[in-house]
Amino acid sequence: MPMSPTNPPPLTRKELDAQLGGAARAWLDEALAEAEHAAYHQDTEQPGSPYAAPPWELRYAAAGRHCGLEHADSVRALLLVEAGAALPALTRLYEQGTAAERRAVLLTLHRLDLGPTALPLVEDALRTNDTRLIAAAVGPYAATHLEAHSWRHAVLKCLFTGVDVEAVDGLARRARGDAELARMLGDFAAERLAAGRDVPAGLTHVLALTTPGAAAPTEES
Template sequence: MTGLLTISDLEAVFLTGGPDHACEWLATAREKAARDKDELRTLFPAAARACGRAPLPDGWRTDDAARVLLLASFPWPDLDLLLSLYTDGDADEKRAVLLALDHTGIDLDDRALPIVEDALRTNDTRLIAAALGRYAARHLSPPAYRHAVLKCVFCGIPLAAVSGLDERADAELARMLSDFAAERVAAGRAVPDEVWPILARFPVPWSL
């Protein structure tokens, strides 16, 4: 459920769940970034060392929260720096950029789709889940969205992590999930419980 938190929610859990020095670091980092956006290239990777990786509610950690709050507070003049933070970052930094797509405060239209698509090509379940926030639900094409949902089922990622599923599930997705379920049953393997509600919404002749 990481992508469903609002910035106000995230700020509250960070201020109450993070150590005092983490809150002080974030305030200073925001000031530095406001003066010079290129400071983000140093501040963004430094968040883990400065704030730690302590768990917060809804699957967040203090380093996730610090990075997203830092990006969300910044008045972005363009997208280039945001995308470079993803491209040049490690897995945790990439995840934070993906989580921040819902919170940047600017109209990204479909310009950030390349990094969402990059994350969906990986086998890193944390990146895949982070990529499927509200931004992806709005901008992924129907085929790309369906394949992302199917990949979540294959990888054991809870579908609760996928934004927009109630609105974007359709008969074609049900067909794909029905084929998946049939293969699992034929192999004597369990079908994830989350598949059945979608099949029930869109009955197809070959569903189980």
């Protein structure tokens, strides 16, 4: 199974401005202004009350159409950060969105002040077999907030679905000395071999990281 690509970092506003045409930049200016306005009026949304999506959420869905699919993740991340998106808005965007819109939510969680409250979104993505969502779900937010048992299963899910383990943020740090992860990897490899299937290339790499004497990472991986 081919390995999926890891997640490239989103472009900054300055980098986007250098790549977008005039009409797209004007659209982005308006979208970010609407998101900024919403950030100061979040308390107007009452739990359980009828709610119409604010303009910036509609812009979120339209990002690819106006700024190009190659820039959609970066534009959506900027909107979420500018709006200071809270969990109710993130949940709406995730549950009602396309796979690309869900992916952008997952990629931006670590840039928002959420604590562990958005873990249900990560856990939902990890239950899918969509490699784009899985790769996004194992980013910095999961590295910080997923508890050990769920994180180990996330690593195995990457191996099972062909997601490049380099997508797992904090892999070297969290795997180091993890005997339980080593056991799970061994069991997984044995099951694959018994079934006459190849062992994913990334498994050996992760297994090496679990040894107690593995060198501490010089940077997050």
